[in-house]
Amino acid sequence: SQQGEEDPQALSIQEGENATMNCSYKTSINNLQWYRQNSGRGLVHLILIRSNEREKHSGRLRVTLDTSKKSSSLLITASRAADTASYFCATDQGGSEKLVFGKGTKLTVNP
Amino acid sequence: GAVVSQHPSRVICKSGTSVKIECRSLDFQATTMFWYRQFPKKSLMLMATSNEGSKATYEQGVEKDKFLINHASLTLSTLTVTSAHPEDSSFYICSAESGTDQETQYFGPGTRLLVL
Numbered sequence: 187s188q189q190g191e192e193d194p195q196a197l198s199i200q201e202g203e204n205a206t207m208n209c210s211y212k213t214s215i216n217n218l219q220w221y222r223q224n225s226g227r228g229l230v231h232l233i234l235i236r237s238n239e240r241e242k243h244s245g246r247l248r249v250t251l252d253t254s255k256k257s258s259s260l261l262i263t264a265s266r267a268a269d270t271a272s273y274f275c276a277t278d279q280g281g282s283e284k285l286v287f288g289k290g291t292k293l294t295v296n297p
Numbered sequence: 298g299a300v301v302s303q304h305p306s307r308v309i310c311k312s313g314t315s316v317k318i319e320c321r322s323l324d325f326q327a328t329t330m331f332w333y334r335q336f337p338k339k340s341l342m343l344m345a346t347s348n349e350g351s352k353a354t355y356e357q358g359v360e361k362d363k364f365l366i367n368h369a370s371l372t373l374s375t376l377t378v379t380s381a382h383p384e385d386s387s388f389y390i391c392s393a394e395s396g397t398d399q400e401t402q403y404f405g406p407g408t409r410l411l412v413l
Binding site: 217219221226227228229230231234274278283284285286287288289290292 | 301303329331338339340341342343346388390392394399400401402403404405406407409
């Protein structure tokens with residue numbers, strides 16, 4: 187089955203810096219979503235980008251989608267210590283309700 | 298916003314016992330609920346999809362007799378881990394999808410299961 191892949195697996199930055207995480211997938215999609223997970227907790231939905239969209243913004247988050255390369259990136263600007271979490275991308279399977287998650291990027295923002 | 302709760306948040310049980318985990322949508326009706334399993338430092342793996350009033354659809358490799366799923370109402374789904382073994386120890390997360398927005402899943406806080 188399709189499996190998203192995020193890179194890097196782990197990212198450590200200083201507060202105020204920007205953090206960029208990438209996600210690649212293998213099959214066609216209708217949309218791609220990014221989620222955040224604090225350690226040992228559930229997932230929080232951050233942003234959804236549809237296959238016909240190239241870029242989307244939400245607060246300090248910027249998501250891009252390149253369907254030709256089957257990849258997406260999540261940019262967090264002016265990072266804060268509270269942004270420390272794991273970030274997952276998830277794709278639908280060509281219109282299915284099922285989400286397939288990537289392995290996640292663990293982001294650490296040092297104060 | 299849509300809220301999904303899970304109970305218990307953490308459970309420790311002895312090998313051979315059964316454990317029931319509840320997933321509730323608190324402020325919306327969830328026509329579809331999903332159960333995921335997450336191993337340490339790993340991604341979430343979908344275990345099964347349940348629709349209210351019908352049998353759950355299990356993903357390949359997931360034993361339906363071991364992981365019993367019941368979705369008896371539009372706000373409650375339960376996952377029962379039967380005859381639990383240490384290898385069943387994991388973080389179980391449910392999500393719920395409303396009938397009006399099938400693109401967005403709302404996730405519960407997760408249940409940490411430890412089988413001794």
